[in-house]
Amino acid sequence: KAATFILATEPPRYICSLQRERLIGLLITTLEDRNGEISQHAACALSSIALPSTLPSLCRLLASSQPQVQVAALVALEEIASQGTMRRVLQKHTLLPPVVALLRSDIPEVRRQASYTLAACGGEYVAAVLGTIVLDDDHPAHIEAIEGLRLLHGVLRRSTRTKVVGWLLRALRQTHEEVQVTALDSLAYLAWQARTRGQKKAYADISDEILEDGISLQLLACPHAWVRQRAIELLSILDHQPQTLHGQLIHLLYSDNDSGVRACVAYSLGQIAARWAIPDLIQTLLDSDEYVAQTALNSLGQLASPDDPVVVYILKELAGGSSTKELAVNHLTQPAQTLLKKWRKAGQ
Structure with a gap:
């Protein structure tokens, strides 16, 4: 060994x-x-x-x-x-x-x-094999092929990329939850890979193809929470995000019945530097689920700064264990204290 x-x-x-x-x-x-x-x-x-x-x-x-x-x-x-x-x-x-x-x-x-x-x-032979299987809903390796496409050598080359994205978008139209989740993950990986490698044209093209197709936006209303969460993760990583997406994300943040989906939105807002969402994240500090509230606080820490007086005031109330009913969120006391301490150190 x-x-x-x-x-x-x-x-x-x-x-x-x-x-x-x-x-x-x-x-x-x-x-x-x-x-x-x-x-x-x-x-x-x-x-x-x-x-x-x-x-x-x-x-x-x-x-x-x-x-x-x-x-x-x-x-x-x-x-x-x-x-x-x-x-x-x-x-x-x-x-x-x-x-x-x-x-x-x-x-x-x-x-x-x-x-x-x-x-x-x-190579072309492998791409054709995996693509054919993705188009065959009954093939035993249907899901494995959808996953394999994201790792295909040379997948970001234009001719290959266009075919692969098309196959994955088609897979999203199936109603099988695992198939949709795997396809969303593969699309997100392709977009992330293009962005990370600095391939701006590929990143923009992948984003545009996904958004123009529209199915990923429709999946934000999917009955499966797992699919909604993966759709949020995909859409949050794309370039040229439409303004309508912002409203959909906030709607899910407030009203989705799954705490994992609400937490995913709160996290994603921090990742996409959505300062416009600061008021909504402040409201989410009162979420009935502790993890969602903590995720909202973490995103506020990314988006806000000591120059945002409203955020600073709320953090101080939380850090002090506020007796005010609206801010009596004890599980946020320690994280709020940590964030304020971090800001103080950065300002020295």
């Missing part, structure tokens, strides 16, 4: 071809170890020393009757695909169809890892 961990974290830099081939053989054998942690370490170690000649051996492991061995082989292939040269080899190799076949496995973990492995390989 220790040896495979060291090989996974500190791969050998200088080994002769004979040593390399021997080590590859040992690691492939170790992929079949019953200890899942050891097999995972072996999979990671293989990524730095694998050769094209390694792939047929991994292909044989994919045909194993043991799901754990199949997963280990898939993880190894995913790790190998992180190397540019080997990824191009994988895209042209006959090994991909056996991986695709595992998307019909009865074991969810195998299906999920198969989708991750295919996504890491990328």
